Every structure is written in C-alpha cells, then in structure tokens.
Amino acid sequence: MCVAVPMKVIEVDDVNCVAEIDGVRKTICVMTLDDVKPGDYVMAHAGFAIAKVDPATADETLRLMREIVESEERDR
C-alpha cells in the first residue's frame, strides 16, 4: 500500500519542508521532488514529498463532476 497525503508546504529549507494539513505540521523531505515552493500542495508519503498536486487540474475535475450534478438538479 502506498498511503500519501496532500499537504500544504509552509516553508522550505535545503532538503526539507514544513508541510501542513488542518493544523497538523510535519517535516517532510523534498529530496525526491523538484522545485518545491511554499504554497504548493505535495503528496507526502513516508516522510517524503513524492509528487505535487496540480490545483488547476483538481479544480477542473471537481468542476466537471459538480456541473453535471447541478445541471441534472436544475432539470428536475
């Protein structure tokens, strides 16, 4: 299994960053990911950042799903 959690990067120094999810903060190593900046959302797995979440793509996915539900609700 490969549990990973989207966490917001608060600050970055050298190989580590402090990342947060709902007030819970943990130091996460960023050696395994390029170009991590404060404000990014990273997927944290076993104390390492393995990927970024692309906010635009995530929003687009949700928008498409919601639009369909809302248009069906209007039609009803």
Add this chain to the structure above:
Amino acid sequence: MRYIEEFRDGKLAAKLEQDLVREAARLARAITLMEVCGTHTMSIYRHGLRSMFPENVKMVSGPGCPVCVTPVGYVDMAIELARTPGVIITTFGDMMRVPGTSSALQKERGAGKDVRVVYTALDALTVAANNKNNEVVFLGVGFETTAPSIASTIIMAKKLGITNFSVLCAHKVMPEPMEALTSGQLKLDGYMCPAHVSAIIGEEGYRPIAGKYGVPCVITGFEPLDILRGVIMLVRQVADGRAEVENEYNRVVLPEGNRKAQAILADVFVKSSAVWRGLGPIPDSGLAIAPKYEAYDAAKKFGIVEPPSRENPACVCGEILKGLKGPQDCPLFGKACVPENPIGACMVSSEGTCAAHYRYGAGALAHA
C-alpha cells in the same frame, strides 16, 4: 483536508454510482477488474465502495500490498538480524505482524530484541546517528512509491558519513508482475493502476499491458470519487472495445512521472529478480542496492542470503492473488490460517482477501 474531502463528497458519489450503473448496462457480459494496489483495496473497503459496484462488475484484489507479497525468507532474514547482538531493527509499522517461518518481528520485540517502528527511513538514520555503537538496519519494503525515500536515505547516509546504517532491501516494482499476471492464465478485463506508484513512474510502464495484451489500464487515485471514476473509465473502455492507458488521477500523476525520483532510483538501485509471496519469482520485478552503495546493503554487510521461501504447499494464495480462486477454496483457510496466525499472503494484511473474508464473511467481499 484540501484535496481529500472534496473527493469524498457523497452527492457526487451518488451521481457517479448512477453513471457506473448506466455504463455497466452497456457491457455484453460480466467483467473482472483488478485493483493491483493494496491502498485501493483498503480504500474500497474503508469507504464501502464494493456495495456501490454493479453486479456485473467484479473487482478482485491483486498483489499490490508490499507487506503481503514479502516472502517468508525475507522476514526470516530480518528476524535473524534482530537476533544478532548489537543490531537495532527499524521498520515501518506495517511489517511488525508479518510472519516468517517461525516468528514475527512483533514476537521478537516481545522477546527483548530491539525492533523500532519508524515513520520514515530518515528516522532510522537518526537512530543510527544516536546509537554509534550499534548497527541499525532498516527494512526496505515497498514499491516505486516508497523506494525513492529509502534510496534518498542511503544517499544521505553516504553524504553524512554514517556507517552503522544499512538497508535490508526487498523493494519491488509494479508493472512487471502485472505483465506476468496478464501473460499467464489470468483473464482480466482491466487494471486499476496504482495511484502513487504511477506518480513516480508515470504512464509509460503500463503501455505493453494495454498494447500487447489488450487489457485496459486506468491510473486511479485513492479517494472514493477517484475509484468510482476509475471503474467507470475501465468499464467504458471494455464496452467500447478499447484498451488504452488512461489517467484518472491527473491532478497528481504526470505522464512522465517524477523524473527526479526516477533518477534517484536509477542511482541507488538496479533491477533484480524478486520472489513474491504467493506468486513466486518474477524476473526484473525487484530492486537491489547497486554496487556503488553496497556498503549500505545489510545482506552484504552481514553476509546473509535470503533462504528459499518454503510456503505451505496447501496454500492457494497465488491463485487468490490472481483472482482465480476464493478463500473458501483453500484447505487452510479459517483452520491453520487465521488473522492471528496467518500462513499466506492474503491473510497477512488486514485488508487481504482472506483476512477480510475471515472477519466479515463473504458479505465483505461482495455486496455488503
């Protein structure tokens, strides 16, 4: 919980469930899909998604739980090291209950051996730095998701000149066993490809499965809405007669994956043959520590070799992992093999097919 809660929205899930039913009605026959990754298995269980799948879409659990497929021989090696004076074993919590031939790490800790659960491999490095007179061994298990973190820790150990740290390496890769399963006797209609393995390796590794064998592949996130979407995309491919690699989880998985992590993996590891509990040896399905970093290879450092794994001949986990048999077809199930004393891979993890079947009955596996 940004990017978690939105993907657990009940209203959207109900909508996707309707979509799924509609798409599944287009199928000419009942189909079998495999979720390869144990985290998908876990999420399907935890969110009760099985109760939302239509009757003609069967999901089987594949060999994607690194703990379940870790061979008995590896656990025996870890136990041998735990019993070596001066050695501190560090491990992810997941490995504590996994049975070897005659013991488990949890039992060894009970017997006074120094076995410590850590959250990250870097914590193991800290243990090494703080215990200079001991040898600290980290149990390196996991797929492409986890392997870069252990590789980075080895690089870090070298950089910091920490010499009392080593890794007992049993890392595995995902596409190779999927291909081995596909080319075998197994008849699958589609693969739900692992979310975070794919975040590292990208889409490329699955192309032969879709291209050569004509089995649809959809990279799917672990949240419930992702899984429902992934199933819909797979059903659609089958109904349309397509076999492609699609990416449901594109908010995280890039087509090329994580190049930096790939470079770290290529630096520290080399591909090797690996034994999968329940499936046996699969060529190129494992990661071994490259010669350049062999000072950090616990097997070399302590001169131990993995004993051939003698699995109970009556155990049918291999068939269960391939979706060919069910727990009730195994003579050991519920008798010699129970969650408190598991014999086969499928009983080891609490989400394993047999463990779930044992605890919750057939209902947990079909429509609850």
Add this chain to the structure above:
Amino acid sequence: MRDKFILLGHGSGGQMTGELLSKVVMPAIYDGGPPPDMDDATPATLPHNKICFTTDSYVVDPFIFPGGDIGDLAINGTINDLAMAGAEPLFISLAFILEEGLSMDGFKSVLGSIRKASSQAGVQIACGDTKVVPRGKGDKIFINTSGVGAAREGLVVHSRNAAPGDVVIINGTIGDHGIAVMSQREGMRFESPVVSDTAALHTLVSDIIDAGVEIHVMRDPTRGGLATVAVEIAEAAGVSIRLDERAMPISKSVAGACEILGLDPMYVANEGKMILIAPERDAEKALKVMRSHRLGQDAAIIGRVLERGQPKVTVTSSVGGVRMIGKLPGELLPRIC
C-alpha cells in the same frame, strides 16, 4: 525533599519512603486537608450497600502529553469506569510503581494532576501505595487504581441491553487522546493543536440519569476506540448496529493526523468520551441534556441498533457505501506503505 530523581530507597519502606510520602505525595494530593489514615487500611462509609467496584492500570508513553498526564488519566479513567455503570464515584485507591531515576519534578506534576482531577470530581483518594523498581525494570511511572462507587437504585446499565430501535449517541469528537499521545512519540513526532480529551464523565452521566433518559448502555471507548466498543456491544446484545461516519464528530486536525498516519479514527483512543445507547424516543432529550453539559457540546447521534441476530457492526461511509467493521486486531500501528 532535595532529591531530583526517584531513588530505589524511596521504595524501601523505610525513612526515605516516609519522607517521600509526607513531603511529596501527601501534601500534593491532599493540599493541606486531612490525609487518610496512614495505617494499613482506611475505614469508609457507604451510602447504601449496593456498590460498584472497578480496577485499572495506567501505562502511557510519554506520561505527560498535550492536554494531560498519566495522573489525571488514572483518576478520570477510574471515575469513568464507575460512571459507565451508572455509579456515583466515591473512593479511589492509588498505587504507584515508579522506576528508579524518574525525575522528581515529573512525579510532582503527576501528583498535582491527581489532586486537581480528584478534587474537581469530588472523589476521595482513600488509600495508596508506592513502590520503586530498579532502572530498566519499569517505564518511569505506572499507576494502578481501584474505584468504589455507589450504585444507583433501580438502574441497570449493560452492553447486553442494546435493543433494536435504539440510537447510538456519542458526547463529542473521537480520537483526540490517541492522536495527542502519538504526536509526542519518538519517531512519530508531529506538531498539532490536538490535546487529550481526558475528563471525568460522571456529572454528564448524572445529568442524563436525572433527565429521565432510559439508559440501555453506557460505555467509554478508550483503547480500541469507538469501533471496538461498538463491536463489543453488538456481541454482548446479539444485535446489528449501523454507524454513520458522516455523523461522527471529529476535529479537522485529528482527521488530518489520521490521514498522515494511515489510521482509522474509529480505532483511536478516547479518554473523555462515552457511548450512550437509548431508545429513539429519548434521543432528543438525551442530546439536549448532553449538549448543555461542558463535556457534551458536540454530542451527536452516530448510529442505530438495527435487528437481533448475528452480531455485526456496519458503517455508512462519507460517500454512502457500507462496510463491516471489526475490533482493533492488535497494537495500533501507523502504516505507510
């Protein structure tokens, strides 16, 4: 007392033990009031002859954690065991097993918590004991307690009384204690605003009883969490229970920490929570009285008792799927891969 650490001699039974008791333990716990009889046993008067009697041992690492320490945990835990039986807590015994080398300041702060918790709750520390074990033979501090409470006439509360048509109510958020403790563990450490929910529930229980709620079951979901207790109740009563994850109160930070650690909050420990099972007709009354108590402001109906038969607990998930749950299988281990 000039010693900075607990020494073996403090448990010798001789002069050092006497000094530890008279200069550290007694003043801390009884705060100037009359200490109990220092002879071998304490005479006590009971309001009537039906009592509830309980015992528990407390081991927690670290022994001081956000929101509390092993001292208030021991007092509140013992009170809650009595309260869950519907009893009014009266007397508690207190036995320490200390490890040589325990810091005296750490011990004193535990004693302070014990005094505060017991005086707030109005229970009497009736007797006690202190032993010291050599370094390495214990883990800093263990506490064993027993508790005696006055049973309430006519009140029969037991897990087997859960009946079809009942509702399952919890008094607040789940998982706070377990996450608060875990955040401090070596190798796990994370920063979080989560504090332990350790609290004595007997006044909340009194309010529920006084409001005339027909109580079928009361249980405190400590180790093993809500899930384990729910399964135990289903087994004792021979019923199926359906819980609704969407209705379960949980703080955002506990949920976040559980995601990081790969834990299901339903299995994480609580130390100030109670499950109340009561007939549906009393549900609104129970909720109202709980919500007007300090320890029940987030009270919610989280499930229902369905039918008699094969005992089982099912949970409706956030997306409306249904799964079956079991007891916590062993140690609660964080999982990564």
